[in-house]
Amino acid sequence: xxxxxxxxxxxxxxxxxxxxxxxxxxxxxxxxxxxxxxxxxxxxxxxxxxxxxxxxxxxxxxxxxxxxxxxxxxxxxxxxxxxxxxxxxxxxxxxxxxxxxxxxxxxxxxxxxxxxxxxxxxxxxxxxxxxxxxxxxxxxxxxxxxxxxxxxxxxxxxxxxxxxxxxxxxxxxxxxxxxxxxxxxxxxxxxxxxxxxxxxxxxxxxxxxxxxxxxxxxxxxxxxxxxxxxxxxxxxxxxxxxxxxxxxxxxxxxxxxxxxxxxxxxxxxxxxxxxxxxxxxxxxxxxxxxxxxxxxxxxxxxxxxxxxxxxxxxxxxxxxxxxxxxxxxxxxxxxxxxxxxxxxxxxxxxxxxxxxxxxxxxxxxxxxxxxxxxxxxxxxxxxxxxxxxxxxxxxxxxxxxxxxxxxxxxxxxxxxxxxxxxxxxxxxxxxxxxxxxxxxxxxxxxxxxxxxxxxxxxxxxxxxxxxxxxxxxxxxxxxxxxxxxxxxxxxxxxxxxxxxxxxxxxxxxxxxxxxxxxxxxxxxxxxxxxxxxxxxxxxxxxxxxxx
Numbered sequence: 290x291x292x293x294x295x296x297x298x299x300x301x302x303x304x305x306x307x308x309x310x311x312x313x314x315x316x317x318x319x320x321x322x323x324x325x326x327x328x329x330x331x332x333x334x335x336x337x338x339x340x341x342x343x344x345x346x347x348x349x350x351x352x353x354x355x356x357x358x359x360x361x362x363x364x365x366x367x368x369x370x371x372x373x374x375x376x377x378x379x380x381x382x383x384x385x386x387x388x389x390x391x392x393x394x395x396x397x398x399x400x401x402x403x404x405x406x407x408x409x410x411x412x413x414x415x416x417x418x419x420x421x422x423x424x425x426x427x428x429x430x431x432x433x434x435x436x437x438x439x440x441x442x443x444x445x446x447x448x449x450x451x452x453x454x455x456x457x458x459x460x461x462x463x464x465x466x467x468x469x470x471x472x473x474x475x476x477x478x479x480x481x482x483x484x485x486x487x488x489x490x491x492x493x494x495x496x497x498x499x500x501x502x503x504x505x506x507x508x509x510x511x512x513x514x515x516x517x518x519x520x521x522x523x524x525x526x527x528x529x530x531x532x533x534x535x536x537x538x539x540x541x542x543x544x545x546x547x548x549x550x551x552x553x554x555x556x557x558x559x560x561x562x563x564x565x566x567x568x569x570x571x572x573x574x575x576x577x578x579x580x581x582x583x584x585x586x587x588x589x590x591x592x593x594x595x596x597x598x599x600x601x602x603x604x605x606x607x608x609x610x611x612x613x614x615x616x617x618x619x620x621x622x623x624x625x626x627x628x629x630x631x632x633x634x635x636x637x638x639x640x641x642x643x644x645x646x647x648x649x650x651x652x653x654x655x656x657x658x659x660x661x662x663x664x665x666x667x668x669x670x671x672x673x674x675x676x677x678x679x680x681x682x683x684x685x686x687x688x689x690x691x692x693x694x695x696x697x698x699x700x701x702x703x704x705x706x707x708x709x710x711x712x713x714x715x716x717x718x719x720x721x722x723x724x725x726x727x728x729x730x731x732x733x734x735x736x737x738x739x740x741x742x743x744x745x746x747x748x749x750x751x752x753x754x755x756x757x758x759x760x761x762x763x764x765x766x767x768x769x770x771x772x773x774x775x776x777x778x779x780x781x782x783x784x785x786x787x788x789x790x791x792x793x794x795x796x797x798x799x800x801x802x803x804x805x806x807x808x809x810x811x812x813x814x815x816x817x818x819x820x821x822x823x824x825x826x827x828x829x830x831x832x833x834x835x836x
Contacts, residue, residue, distance in 0.1 A: 330476050560728050
């Protein structure tokens with residue numbers, strides 16, 4: 290069978306754009322001799338619509354779009370993802386469904402069984418799980434359709450506390466008993482660098498386990514913080530990957546299930562994948578929100594340098610402007626490094642020294658602060674002065690402010706609310722400092738783009754004389770390992786100490802993480818590139834007792 294794989298980038302709620310894109314692809318596939326074209330999970334609405342699914346007009350628009358798409362399925366079939374209404378009076382009002390379209394109409398509707406409720410997912414809030422299974426004939430083959438998690442098929446899994454076994458419905462087991470010739474999975478599986486091989490391994494394992502070829506079609510593109518990496522694959526019943534589509538970009542390919550031969554993407558490193566994910570995240574956030582230009586504060590430090598490189602890659606140098614705001618504590622080399630980077634990337638820049646403004650604030654507060662020593666208050670005045678200037682540029686010129694705080698800083702609260710935590714989008718909020726150094730070196734792999742001194746010098750906020758991050762924080766090599774164990778792996782402090790880390794350092798780090806949830810709650814949305822980012826995927830109480 291000739292099947293067209295449509296790995297497309299959708300816009301949540303933009304039914305006209307999504308529908309037009311789907312119909313155009315159906316026409317292309319038909320013209321190129323495909324018998325079936327496969328789109329992704331909730332393709333007609335975009336993934337994930339959240340509480341838009343509770344609005345009557347949203348569902349009506351979705352059904353109207355599906356009918357319009359079906360009318361173009363003449364001489365070709367299509368599988369399209371979208372919500373469907375649950376006809377039963379009990380349970381949730383909707384299903385997460387795959388619509389099989391042929392002869393100008395919807396012929397079959399298949400509903401998702403395993404609804405994820407972990408991390409950034411909350412599908413059971415809106416959808417009823419499927420409990421019945423079927424295959425159907427098309428093109429001389431029995432076809433089974435599954436939706437995302439239905440293909441993971443982990444029948445027996447440890448629960449997160451490790452106390453007991455959990456047994457759950459196994460869609461693939463149920464479907465395999467119906468003897469299908471092909472399993473088609475439509476998916477919206479987001480990228481996470483520390484689980485990048487897990488998904489592919491699950492697909493291979495289940496193809497071998499059930500001796501079934503699997504076509505997995507994944508969404509691509511970014512929806513606020515979620516970044517979908519594509520990488521759709523066709524796997525033989527022996528577990529061999531025969532077709533693999535591009536990552537982090539739209540792609541389209543026609544495969545012949547009988548004659549397909551190995552056609553794989555070249556393997557790239559983790560840092561390159563993170564880089565491409567962040568570029569896609571920035572670009573789609575701006576494009577889908579109707580924004581065009583960006584600004585950020587360029588300090589001469591590695592975080593703002595990396596954000597500038599990413600922004601220029603995503604938006605073009607002509608759409609990015611930066612502001613250099615040196616204080617009396619800014620070193621000459623930091624200013625020079627920032628200038629050199631701006632010139633290397635050919636972006637517009639301005640320099641506004643902040644010392645007079647900071648002195649004015651300090652003078653205005655001097656009566657209230659009489660006989661009190663300088664402390665973090667004066668440091669924060671500098672950060673907030675910069676925040677005011679950046680927001681002024683943003684307001685006056687319509688430039689969206691990009692936040693430059695990294696995950697290490699965000700985790701321990703090493704940032705100033707309404708200062709360096711300002712922004713419309715947090716670019717590095719899910720990237721640890723040690724990975725930022727790795728990415729900067731990767732960027733410089735062919736030529737020096739980020740000044741070498743920016744990479745080599747000790748990290749500093751430069752808010753007091755000779756300040757270094759290590760004055761307040763453990764070395765990043767240690768800090769990031771502790772944070773990864775606590776945040777991504779969900780290990781307890783005792784478990785982290787048992788792995789060989791200093792107990793006092795671990796307890797201090799964990800306390801900083803726990804006590805700064807209120808800051809993260811007020812941070813801009815963070816581009817998610819790991820399995821556990823701050824934001825939707827980590828919902829911690831602001832007011833809680835953390836011993």
